[in-house]
Amino acid sequence: MSAADHLDAEALYVGLLAGVRRLLPPGGALVGITTGGAWLAERLQKDLGLPGAPGVLSIALHRDDFSQRGLSGGAAHTKLPFDVDGRHIVLVDDVLYTGRTIRAAVNELYDFGRPASIALAVLVDRGGRELPIAAACATATIELPADKRIRLARDAAGRLSFEIR
Amino acid sequence: MFGRRNPQLNANDELIHLLSIEGLPAATLQHILDTAGTFLSVNDRDVKKVPLLRGKSVFNLFFENSTRTRTTFEIAAKRLSADVINLDIARSSTAKGESLLDTIANLSAMHADMFVVRHSESGAPYLIAQHCAPHVHVVNAGDGRHSHPTQGLLDMYTIRHYKQDFTQLTVAIVGDIVHSRVARSDIHALTTLGVPEIRAVGPKTLVPGDLKEMGVRVCHDMAEGVRDADVIIMLRLQNERMSGAMLPSAGEYFKTFGLDAAKLALAKPDAIVMHPGPINRGVEIDSTVVDGNQSVILPQVTFGIAVRMAVMSIIAGNSP
Numbered sequence: 001m002s003a004a005d006h007l008d009a010e011a012l013y014v015g016l017l018a019g020v021r022r023l024l025p026p027g028g029a030l031v032g033i034t035t036g037g038a039w040l041a042e043r044l045q046k047d048l049g050l051p052g053a054p055g056v057l058s059i060a061l062h063r064d065d066f067s068q069r070g071l072s073g074g075a076a077h078t079k080l081p082f083d084v085d086g087r088h089i090v091l092v093d094d095v096l097y098t099g100r101t102i103r104a105a106v107n108e109l110y111d112f113g114r115p116a117s118i119a120l121a122v123l124v125d126r127g128g129r130e131l132p133i134a135a136a137c138a139t140a141t142i143e144l145p146a147d148k149r150i151r152l153a154r155d156a157a158g159r160l161s162f163e164i165r
Numbered sequence: 166m167f168g169r170r171n172p173q174l175n176a177n178d179e180l181i182h183l184l185s186i187e188g189l190p191a192a193t194l195q196h197i198l199d200t201a202g203t204f205l206s207v208n209d210r211d212v213k214k215v216p217l218l219r220g221k222s223v224f225n226l227f228f229e230n231s232t233r234t235r236t237t238f239e240i241a242a243k244r245l246s247a248d249v250i251n252l253d254i255a256r257s258s259t260a261k262g263e264s265l266l267d268t269i270a271n272l273s274a275m276h277a278d279m280f281v282v283r284h285s286e287s288g289a290p291y292l293i294a295q296h297c298a299p300h301v302h303v304v305n306a307g308d309g310r311h312s313h314p315t316q317g318l319l320d321m322y323t324i325r326h327y328k329q330d331f332t333q334l335t336v337a338i339v340g341d342i343v344h345s346r347v348a349r350s351d352i353h354a355l356t357t358l359g360v361p362e363i364r365a366v367g368p369k370t371l372v373p374g375d376l377k378e379m380g381v382r383v384c385h386d387m388a389e390g391v392r393d394a395d396v397i398i399m400l401r402l403q404n405e406r407m408s409g410a411m412l413p414s415a416g417e418y419f420k421t422f423g424l425d426a427a428k429l430a431l432a433k434p435d436a437i438v439m440h441p442g443p444i445n446r447g448v449e450i451d452s453t454v455v456d457g458n459q460s461v462i463l464p465q466v467t468f469g470i471a472v473r474m475a476v477m478s479i480i481a482g483n484s485p
Contacts, residue, residue: 058203060203061203061207061215061216061217062215062216066217066482069482071200071217071478071479071482077202077203077206078206107216110212111207111210111211111212111214111215112210112211112212113211
């Protein structure tokens, strides 16, 4: 268990790359959840030498807090440049917390077809699960008070870091 | 009509009803168009349905018949997973003498979450929005000569799709401007989104000079009206205008203000031709133009569903 205030996203990424290499079978596809997960998937796609672009998933249309929060602002589109049916998919996100985002992401994926399998890879697991969801690969496990928010940031040079507020 | 504040907006200036484009800020219009872009992609999925309005009941209240508009609202609501109830009000309770507000009170007691209202009286959707339960949302699907906001928004979506930037455009609206709620909604939306030149084109009986007060350029000459236009919006010529002595004859009208290939050639080479439908081929627009490669009349219909999904999901997500 690492302390939250010196999380090195770049160092954790090296672990994520190794984990995803292990999880992704030949013919499998990477799908990143916007926005942090999509950044990671983009980089993983390149570092794993995979052709084309990874899938990008927006969960805006499957959120379970729609009736309280409404539609969030800049809704990015889901783009899956491959056939989902029968494919092994590694879902990538920056932080795993309650599991609600992953629930929504799985529903969103199913709108496009029936995958052969979905595995989850994240940089950070901060506990606090509210649904029966687990990551196949989490490069760091941290404890963070419920009132703190953690998210991935990317600078102009493409370097990743964590913001905790 | 607005009273103290715009009844479409809550205290945080979020949209809770869509009654008219007039008075809505550009940011709200752009937000609706951006959201519609998201929903357009839903049509390409295996499952053409998202669960945003699951468990909600949308009542289509068409006091005036319009199969097409009602159908697009029905499809939009169903793609959002709402339960849709179509009431053929024109032929039911109001015909038995029930007042509008009694009808609304009854339907509210059936736990409606949203009313989509088409009415021949201008302002009817406002009246409903002011008297329904606070959690109920109202969408104006066309009221009298006043407003048809979702048509206006889908026209804006279409223009943005083909032309991207509103601030350089010349848009000509041709036909019966004075009786048209579509024209009125388009003019308000185009003005809000920063279109520098809006032309209202047609005969004096249908395009009176005082339209200038809406900030449009009035043209009684078709050639002047469409010359160098980027967008031409043709309006349907309603038959009753013809019989009402406002116009000489359909043939005469077509010759002067009907859009044919020769008149279209006066516009910019990449001009798009729009029409809210239903079209009268050979009355306001020539068949070759309807089916030609500058026509975007059918894409308008497709965009219309995405725009209505956007409107319904945005207002349903905002609390009073």
